[in-house]
Amino acid sequence: MSEPSKSDFIRDIIADDLATGKHSTVITRFPPEPNGYLHIGHAKSICLNFGIALENEGVKAQCNLRFDDTNPEKEETEYVESIKEDVKWLGFDWGEGLYFASNYFGFFHDCAVHLIREGKAYVDDQTAEEMKHSRGNVNVPGTPSPFRDRTVEENLDLFARMKAGEFKEGEKVLRAKIDLASPNMNLRDPVLYRILHSHHHNTGDAWCIYPMYDFAHPLEDALEHITHSLCTLEFENHRPLYDWFIDNCPVPSKPRQIEFARLNLTYTVMSKRKLLQLVQENRVSGWDDPRLPTISGIRRRGYPPEAVRHFCKRVGITKFNGTTDVALLEFDVRDHLNASAQRRMAVLDPVKVVLENWSAEPLAIVEIPNHPQNPELGARDVPISGEVWIEREDFMEDPPKKFFRLGPGRHVRLRGGHIIRCTSFEKDAAGNVSLIRAEILPGTVGADAPEGVECRAAIHWVDAATGADAEVRIYDRLFSVESPDDADGGFLTVINPDSLKTVTAKIEPSLAEAPAGFNCQFERVGYFVTDLKEHRPGVKAVFNRTVALKDSWAKQAGK
Structure with missing residues (x-):
């Protein structure tokens, strides 16, 4: 190589x-x-x-x-x-x-x-x-x-x-x-x-x-x-x-x-002494914690070695010390995965949709390409039945003008499948939407919306009958400031409290059988990898977020 x-x-x-x-x-x-x-x-x-x-x-x-x-x-x-x-x-x-x-x-x-x-x-x-x-x-x-x-x-x-x-x-x-x-x-x-x-x-x-x-x-x-x-x-x-x-x-x-010049990154500490302190004080789960900049950590997080090599080449060799924005590394990771990672569907904050006019057949199959621009990666058969999970944020009770996903009386396409229309919804005691009822528009799989039907978005979903549960770890930057080494109270005082969030997600059946180290894009969510240590195919599904689809930190910095 x-x-x-x-x-x-x-x-x-x-x-x-x-x-x-x-x-x-x-x-x-x-x-x-x-x-x-x-x-x-x-x-x-x-x-x-x-x-x-x-x-x-x-x-x-x-x-x-x-x-x-x-x-x-x-x-x-x-x-x-x-x-x-x-x-x-x-x-x-x-x-x-x-x-x-x-x-x-x-x-x-x-x-x-x-x-x-x-x-x-x-x-x-x-x-x-x-x-x-x-x-x-x-x-x-x-x-x-x-x-x-x-x-x-x-x-x-x-x-x-x-x-x-x-x-x-x-x-x-x-x-x-x-x-x-x-x-x-x-x-x-x-x-x-x-x-x-x-x-x-x-x-x-x-x-x-x-x-x-x-x-x-x-x-x-x-x-x-x-x-x-x-x-x-x-x-x-x-x-x-x-x-x-x-x-x-x-x-x-x-x-x-x-x-x-050595490599320095924003939102990161590189000192072995400080990394050891994070490990010994249980601020992280070990040397291979996906939030650490250790090579074992970024490997477990799903960073491809090709992206790391490209990043090192892009940074270059100079005689002048400086600090590189960690967003550049994340860009190279995202860019590589965008071209190489297969697509899959997972719902991180699920709400159930009942398709009331589903046919008598309990299960159907839709074929979905594994990559939108790379036909060489093939396609997969995804089962669907009369009940599916969708993301809670893909439904709004009173949607604003530019919201094109699901709402009362509105249409949306299930990725690779039918166009559906929301007919009603239910709420729990806390006032949260707990169930959505909808109907499919027959003949709309792989076809345009019928005349007079406005459908301007497609959403991902997971079949309720055949989907599986997965532990999904949403990793983010370990520190909340650009220069944690310079923090007034020391680098430990600026650890990002939101650097790890864990949710139980619904995943399509193929993901439950994926081997450890399998990279993919959860459609419309981000890039994820099956955990190298704790994921067990067919027994326990554990996914780590490698990187978001977009750089949300850039937006925060702009604000």
Whole structure:
């Protein structure tokens, strides 16, 4: 699977490197930390890194999937497996290029020993607070640690004893000896190794010292012969440190780090920490809650991977941070489903209509196309009897002038079936319409209205005898403001109370048997998908709304 991508500054750099002979191949990587589920922002990076590899197949390009698993306190096998599933769902394949940073722990250790032998690293006994204070700030240079001038022999001995587990967590760290006066704070003797007596998901209890991300990441890239290490702009100030490690460690290659702007969306939070908080505090039902921007969440909501890839291509790759309107993502989802999703009928707020002059035959069949513009998707037979459900909003007791649906004495067509006329209706004790009586106009299936009969609308319906009940979840945006991160009381205070509404709907028989993950349009209602976890064909029907037919939030913003 390879889709054309518009040019950008990263692709221009790569094209120039190939044209000038600087590189004869292109090797990129997608390097997630397995400390949470991926979100739509990661999808942009996945599409970029794997997309570049696919676009350069002529030079044997490759994109590795590498797990940066250097922090055992936050990483879990569950996250590893979910990330693999997300990458595959988006349509990409890492082939033989599946790697774990933890498999390089021996190499990282050897590089650290090399730096110690070169006098470029030392063991520090200061506390984290003392180190923070001694590093200074952007206006004040750092002051040397009292342990900065330890001898090479002493540092080698202490580091070996750290590795052997002789010290407690926080008792000692290994730091690089670079430049305490550098205006770039990342170069002021950064920590390379810390002590963590924690079980690792991949290496078990083999190690009790673990490398810091800034130290491990460039070494991983070099070991895998990555040509272009693509990361987001927050790592731009880390690039001098990245290059320092590459220049001062015994690495087999010299990758180039290039930064691009991350994806930010309105009405959304992207921070893994905040997403984890939403999950742990049960504000949502889990990492795959369809309201979350996690890839597993949008998959469960019914977003097609093709639409997500198209959205990432449309957003593009730039050097400038900004925020993209989430409506653009919803537009791409809606646009894709409009062309590909089959149509079905479901009534979310049902009221019964009795067809009083129905024939003696208890059941009839009407043929309805599965898609109005795509005959290749075929048609289906839908049963109808003398009683049907329609949407409550499709009937008005005293309709205004431009209301063309059902009302006393008015005509409307049942989608794919007869034209009917309302003859009377009943109300319950609360004053709500509880039953509508109507008559069919014989001979109007597939035919125009008889002369003198005004029928200007068709409505969807579900047969009362053969239809089924379904749990339908109406999902909306999780937050009620464009920038939840900037909310005065914090992002939790602007959670949209209407982000999920659940109704019991009436569905046509075919929907009850639909497999999990089946996308369709509920005619005149919206796009829906059978839930991946709870829908059981023929037993329990559960549908999630993917996206509405129209952007109702745009209307609210206009008001």
